Amino acid sequence: MTGTAPALPDAPSSRFEEDTMPPPHPPQDIKPPHGINFFRPRPGYMRSKVTYIWLALGGWILVTFGFQFLLLASQKSSAGTSMLTEASLFGFPFHFWFTGQFLIVWFILLCIIFNLLVDRLSDRTRKRR
Amino acid sequence: MPISFKPVAFLLLLAFLFVSVLVGLASRSRHGEYYPAAGHSIGRLGIGAAIASNWMSAASFLGIAGIFYLKGYFALAYVIGWTGGYVLLLILLGGQIRRFGKYTAAEFVEARFDSPAARFVAAVITILITLIYCVAQYKGIGLVFSWIFGIDYTPALLFGVLVAVSYLVVSGSLGARRNQQFHYAVLIITFIVPLMLLARKLGYFWVIPQFGYGPALQELSSSSGLSYTSPWAFATPFEWMALCFTLMVGTAGLPHVLSRFYTVPNIRDARWGVVWGIFFIGLLYWSAPAYAAFARLMELQQGINLSPEAARQGADLVLLRAGELAGLPPLVTAILAVGAIMAAFSTVTSLLISGAGAFSYDIYYRLLNPEATEGQRMKVAKAVTLVLATVVIVAAANPPGLIAEITAVAFALAGNTLFPVFLLGLWWDRTNKYGAIAGMSVGLFITFAALVLGDGAPLLHRLIPPTSSALIGAPLVILVMIVVSLLTPPPPEAIRQQLADKVHGP
Numbered sequence: 358m359t360g361t362a363p364a365l366p367d368a369p370s371s372r373f374e375e376d377t378m379p380p381p382h383p384p385q386d387i388k389p390p391h392g393i394n395f396f397r398p399r400p401g402y403m404r405s406k407v408t409y410i411w412l413a414l415g416g417w418i419l420v421t422f423g424f425q426f427l428l429l430a431s432q433k434s435s436a437g438t439s440m441l442t443e444a445s446l447f448g449f450p451f452h453f454w455f456t457g458q459f460l461i462v463w464f465i466l467l468c469i470i471f472n473l474l475v476d477r478l479s480d481r482t483r484k485r486r
Numbered sequence: 487m488p489i490s491f492k493p494v495a496f497l498l499l500l501a502f503l504f505v506s507v508l509v510g511l512a513s514r515s516r517h518g519e520y521y522p523a524a525g526h527s528i529g530r531l532g533i534g535a536a537i538a539s540n541w542m543s544a545a546s547f548l549g550i551a552g553i554f555y556l557k558g559y560f561a562l563a564y565v566i567g568w569t570g571g572y573v574l575l576l577i578l579l580g581g582q583i584r585r586f587g588k589y590t591a592a593e594f595v596e597a598r599f600d601s602p603a604a605r606f607v608a609a610v611i612t613i614l615i616t617l618i619y620c621v622a623q624y625k626g627i628g629l630v631f632s633w634i635f636g637i638d639y640t641p642a643l644l645f646g647v648l649v650a651v652s653y654l655v656v657s658g659s660l661g662a663r664r665n666q667q668f669h670y671a672v673l674i675i676t677f678i679v680p681l682m683l684l685a686r687k688l689g690y691f692w693v694i695p696q697f698g699y700g701p702a703l704q705e706l707s708s709s710s711g712l713s714y715t716s717p718w719a720f721a722t723p724f725e726w727m728a729l730c731f732t733l734m735v736g737t738a739g740l741p742h743v744l745s746r747f748y749t750v751p752n753i754r755d756a757r758w759g760v761v762w763g764i765f766f767i768g769l770l771y772w773s774a775p776a777y778a779a780f781a782r783l784m785e786l787q788q789g790i791n792l793s794p795e796a797a798r799q800g801a802d803l804v805l806l807r808a809g810e811l812a813g814l815p816p817l818v819t820a821i822l823a824v825g826a827i828m829a830a831f832s833t834v835t836s837l838l839i840s841g842a843g844a845f846s847y848d849i850y851y852r853l854l855n856p857e858a859t860e861g862q863r864m865k866v867a868k869a870v871t872l873v874l875a876t877v878v879i880v881a882a883a884n885p886p887g888l889i890a891e892i893t894a895v896a897f898a899l900a901g902n903t904l905f906p907v908f909l910l911g912l913w914w915d916r917t918n919k920y921g922a923i924a925g926m927s928v929g930l931f932i933t934f935a936a937l938v939l940g941d942g943a944p945l946l947h948r949l950i951p952p953t954s955s956a957l958i959g960a961p962l963v964i965l966v967m968i969v970v971s972l973l974t975p976p977p978p979e980a981i982r983q984q985l986a987d988k989v990h991g992p
Contacts, residue, residue, distance in 0.1 A: 410667070422731075425726060437718035452559070468576050
């Protein structure tokens, strides 16, 4: 029987204690237990990390491109003028201030938040070991 | 713009080059520049400054102001694209690539996909990116040298490249290592201080000029009937978003940006270093449009009305023109010019080295002559450096666009080829070498399709313009990679295990 079964992967190292590693598979199950897939992250460290990535990605896309779509949706002329472009903030036309000044701040903020979350995650997983 | 020899600028350039080599000597290690930088603890601020100094090229220094001068709000797509890409890099790639443990794009590709063929393609792409990026830098060098020496563009280009390569050779053979932090300090000071003086002279809030030029923009939009500040005055929303997205994924796909994560022993420091890096980069990117806004305003006020042709010719030097229009002292505009040269020189140096390294190691050593000794590889690398430096002159003699635009094409290439390969290679273990090679090939095609076939198919220019092809290109390439990988045998178990343990484990 064991002669025809596919070889099981090497035993995982002790670092994976906190991961909910699946039990060794019966021979007919050919799906490898270590599939890496962004959309099906392994429980534990990877899943938390991917959650944070989704958060940051969302913040990145929605605010950057969302604002451009907002400009598009609210425009009164083909050049894109609207209430958003006619308002002003800190002396800038509002859309200039938002895209040219605020978005960079937003990127830094996103990265800071991401880093804090990942730092905390790493400390948590390290503590458990 | 007056074409005359500017002695102040010339002397300043000599001084800067000399000091730069001296500082490089003081920072040297036992290894020459061809070796990966040894990691020593310089703090997260220092890492950030290094990232920013690496990023500052003629495109950042001159190019953004140039495109802003011509196209107003559209230029912000460049600003946001080139800063926002670091967010992508940090969250999706940085830590993971570092854990995978390979230093260059070609090495990563070979290790991950177990494929010398994929390595070859990645090396070719690296060299192509180097070449295109260098063309933009050369244009900057040529323009500024022609301004300093009062000669035409082409002789200025040749002379400037000669000086750049001599600088590269001299600092390389002396073993000088560029001190990134010092370099960043020099660049940011030569950029901001003249801006402060300019803003002060024109009567705007000059202490933080990147914040104070708003009223200049307001005045521009109210007095010029041009609707200069309207969002879609110079480009459609699709073009804006396509460009921004392309530059962002291109940033995350640039081969030499990744190396930032290897010069640091500690991943956490690298991550926080990126945050500081974005801030330091931002200091310049917040400010660049100011020069162009001031220049536009002064032209308006002084009744200067340039033809579109002349405007486009002079756009990339708008920084210097702003200084001259405002009547700033020659020393100040000289500082700007020399800062731009230093930015371009350092970028050309590191690009040529990485391009030559890609050829010498990944193509020559790995494919052509596996018996090559270290000495032979070094010789090939040095020879290829000179060859590359010369080849670029041909393209730069008649630059096909603005500095920022040419640079964007290099980013489009990276975003269409290397970014999908890194992304899928790290985040989906089923990606195999067939998928990678197919993806990179399709990416190459998409990037250059509009340039090569453009005249026969105007639709290509609208959907995948050379500067902004990755909005459509990157998802398409990712799709191709997924489909081809699924249709072909999976990658080796050992690699999949490594992804699971080393890269995505805690």
